Amino acid sequence: MVDPSRRVDATLDLLLEDGRVAELGERIRSKAAEVVDASGLVVCPGFIDMHTHLREPGRGDKETIASGTRAAAAGGFTAVCAMPNTEPVNDSAGITRAILDRAGTEGVVRVWPIGAISKGSKGEELAEFGDLREAGCVAVSDDGRPVASAQLMRRALEYARAFGLTVIDHCEEPNLTHGFAMNEGPVATWLGLRGYPPAAETIVVERDIHLAEITAGKLHIAHLSTAGAVEAVRRGKARGIRVTAEATPHHLLLTEQLVRESAYDTATKMNPPLRSEADRVAVVEGLRDGTIDCIATDHAPHGVDDKKVEYDQAANGIVGLETAVALCLDRLVRSGVIDLPRLVAALSTNPARILGLPGGTLKPGAPADVTLLDLDRRLKVNPERFQSKGRNTPFSGWQLTGRAVLTIVGGRKVFTA
Amino acid sequence: MGGPAGFRQRRELMDAARLARTLSRIAHEIAERHPDLERTALVGVRTRGVPLARRLALLVKAAVGVSPSVGALDITLYRDDLTTIAPNPVMKATDIPFSIDGWTVILVDDVLFTGRTIRAAIDELIDFGRPARIELAVLLDRGHRELPIHADYVGKFLTTSREANVQVLLVEEDGADRVLLLERELKPAPASAAKRRKQPTKKAR
């Protein structure tokens, strides 16, 4: 068992009862219990994806709460935080409740809605944070779009304090990224594609950190991808500012070269784009030294129509729920970049702590959300067999060693490999 | 000098002296049949038809004091899929620097086989102009025609099997004058079947 929330890294038995963790110990006896033999496996507090796009309401063609949560379960996640850029945008209690309702009947894992920062995510007027919180939102974000106005971001950080909400920002200066298709740099030059300069992300991260300082708000930086952003977060934390950050598996493992190598495969197109090797290495270092707190998938399913087009016309985003854990186990833990407790913290402990979610721990009384990992089990990434409706991934065909083999939510098995 | 892969040399059909005598005879036949050489051209079919055409022109000049015009034809753009030509990666230009309207054009080639190369050459020539007549001179006619084409001047008739390869080597292209008849090399028998194979070959002997 690896539970960083209590610094546990030992061989223990775990008893779950009535949807909660009942007991941990060297040898537990329980007559009526169903026994799962986890020898050779790693037992972790259930993984939580802080950044998922479930697309419902509105774009059920791309993904539904049902298919998205099945994908999460198959990937070893017991909970997902659903970004609000649905149609309509989740900027009101009514929509939040509808999502939770749906999740209650069709969802296979826990769904924590994230509400919008601004009405319609238009970046003009604040949404009703109080109502959103009461309806069940765990954070606010206009993800999909940046908060272009510094004034609005300031107000959001201040106002959110009243409700204990974290403000999650998709940091991008839109005046510098107009019409972009990939990272700005030599590869974009050769491929003849408009570029998104790394500075356009860094500038806004710096801005937000200063705003977090003057407002004493809680800031979380979504999908960090540049060395400049990592450095800004590192300095912000050193000064005691309440800033946290996440990075995606693709930004930890891939670079802009893939666009060229794949000959304009639209599975390499997302926002923020894949960056240079120097940026990638900085992001990995940020994960290692704790500057980056979490790994989140930014799972963004798209239909064929949105991806099987010319590169600059393709929608941004790739799916990630069903590949994240295996990728991290194989390419980060197995290759020695980070150790297993660090990974579990990034996938479970920290997301729960940052957003104040129940879970992320296996202490007695915690929800019975458990992820079992088999570090030696092989997985070949095959998009045709995904639970998600989205097939847009650059990892197709990758052979990975290490994956989640059992996902338990509220004491019930929701996925068995 | 090696031959095409998979072939083993079998027989030399002509040496340099024999080749020279044959060409000389063809030149004399041409001169005899065409007293008016002003409007006669020898057009060599690339690649080896070209040096042969040039040599014939010189031999005709030596015989009667007048030389026919000489041109070169590359048939790459006119061939059909079944035209067997030796590996020739780069197409070279067709060079016919005179009008052929109303002329006698004698196509010259080294080997006449299926006739497809000459068919292509005739089509191309006709796109160049309107010759009064077209004749064909070849060093060797090895039979196996697939089209109704015949040569008006033949250096030597050969009886060959279809799979054999007739190789004409010329000083201008290959450094020596020879004609070789090559046959396909038998593949060595696979090791596992070696023992079984021994019996039948013994019988063949």
Added chain:
Amino acid sequence: MSGFAHRHLLGIEPLEPADIQTILDTAATLKEILERPIKKVPTLRGKTVINLFYEGSTRTRSSFEVAERVLSADSLSIATATSSVQKGETLLDTVQNLEAMKPDMIILRHQSSGAPHFLARHCRPAIVNAGDGFHEHPTQALLDALTLQEKKGKLKGLRVAIVGDIAHSRVARSNLWLLTKMGAEVVLCGPPTLIPPGIEALAPVTYRIDEAVEGADAIMMLRIQRERMSGGYFPSTREFHIRFGLSEARVRRAKKDVVILHPGPMNRGVEISSEVADGPYSVILDQVTNGVAVRMAVLYLLLGGASGAAS
């Protein structure tokens, strides 16, 4: 048959110098057909080529059409301004509908970089890139190279200046690849706002046109597109012409037998002055003939093999 082992022509970048030389040699040979009384050979008889042009271009399209007809291929041109594309049909749908006619080749000009690669991935015919976004325009670079080779005898060691909007120019990229692969020395020149990041890796950059054209064997002037003039890349066309335009005086800094290339159509008085455009150094007409020759060579090398060889 030929030494050209590629299935598509998507750009110059994937080609080896030997491939480029093969295309140029083949073009030089095929050019002779244009001098014959009957400008037609049956080589590509029975092959169907579709010219699919999403961006207007009379020059390039007619050049391809002539090349196709000389080689006796069946040719069909679709200029999308008047087609179903106007009704919102996607590129993929358009091409899949065209595939029903069993074309052997599709020649595509499109505003999105990578569009020919996209087609090559999803469709069967051979694909020739006639210009994709600001990525590449391989046949333009090849015809420029053939012109230079004719005028100068060789490409290796030539000093070539490419001037103008490098950032948005597919002609610049293709030429840069081709000339550097063939051993020429290229220098790039333009306002800093129009020089894309990372391009110094292949050729030196200067913001001073006098420096770029000094001693040049050839000068290639790129078109400034209207959008750049209003996109804040430089303050005015007047300033652009003064600082980066090719005037008679500047041309005199180059070698006496300098050759001036321009992919056309020209903005007189912006990137090039009229006297220079109409002057003796300009080789625009040669470029046009060589365009047909080079396109014939590309068609021949990709389609002219024995049936089945091209797939």
